[in-house]
Amino acid sequence: AQSVTQLGSHVSVSEGALVLLRCNYSSSVPPYLFWYVQYPNQGLQLLLKYTSAATLVKGINGFEAEFKKSETSFHLTKPSAHMSDAAEYFCAVAGNQFYFGTGTSLTVIP
Amino acid sequence: DTEVTQTPKHLVMGMTNKKSLKCEQHMGHRAMYWYKQKAKKPPELMFVYSYEKLSINESVPSRFSPECPNSSLLNLHLHALQPEDSALYLCASSPIGLAGELFFGEGSRLTVL
Numbered sequence: 030a031q032s033v034t035q036l037g038s039h040v041s042v043s044e045g046a047l048v049l050l051r052c053n054y055s056s057s058v059p060p061y062l063f064w065y066v067q068y069p070n071q072g073l074q075l076l077l078k079y080t081s082a083a084t085l086v087k088g089i090n091g092f093e094a095e096f097k098k099s100e101t102s103f104h105l106t107k108p109s110a111h112m113s114d115a116a117e118y119f120c121a122v123a124g125n126q127f128y129f130g131t132g133t134s135l136t137v138i139p
Numbered sequence: 140d141t142e143v144t145q146t147p148k149h150l151v152m153g154m155t156n157k158k159s160l161k162c163e164q165h166m167g168h169r170a171m172y173w174y175k176q177k178a179k180k181p182p183e184l185m186f187v188y189s190y191e192k193l194s195i196n197e198s199v200p201s202r203f204s205p206e207c208p209n210s211s212l213l214n215l216h217l218h219a220l221q222p223e224d225s226a227l228y229l230c231a232s233s234p235i236g237l238a239g240e241l242f243f244g245e246g247s248r249l250t251v252l
Contacts, residue, residue: 061238072143072229072243073182080238119181126195127241129181 162230
């Protein structure tokens with residue numbers, strides 16, 4: 030069975046500061062992992078995905094995530110937060126269906 | 140074309156009404172999904188169609204009735220809904236296979252009075 034856990038339902042950062050959103054996974058097989066972003070009143074948009082190629086995955090809008098098997102983690106980072114990054118972020122793992130984490134709401138403080 | 144299009148964007152209905160939500164994609168994806176999402180929560184899977192056949196029904200009440208007329212279209216028929224059914228309903232599609240990501244539409248915001 031697959032699952033993901035997102036630590037921290039709310040994260041606040043100052044504009045220009047590092048963004049770090051945490052995701053840990055549980056999977057009995059090599060996982061396919063995803064980060065999605067959701068802006069208010071919109072659908073989910075794929076930021077990036079890990080499919081067992083490079084462990085450091087670069088996505089859209091300057092985000093990247095590193096797959097660490099030893100830590101069962103797939104944390105999302107961005108070196109410098111922008112006001113437009115304020116949104117809800119979901120980590121997900123693909124099994125016989127997609128399993129989403131509970132989400133992290135990112136607030137960017139001017 | 141990498142879009143999933145959902146209509147209507149907003150729907151208000153009474154508990155005795157019958158309405159439908161529609162979803163369309165032209166990416167050649169053979170898996171299509173309906174999700175329900177409450178505010179600040181992750182999407183909850185309702186139905187999955189694979190090759191136009193219902194493959195997953197997550198114990199959804201019968202007042203929600205899905206339909207997949209062809210490989211590009213997905214409908215969700217609504218009847219006798221309850222106020223607690225008010226939510227954002229998201230359609231998604233994906234290629235068949237584990238590595239294929241979900242492509243989401245913008246959603247239909249449903250309010251049941």
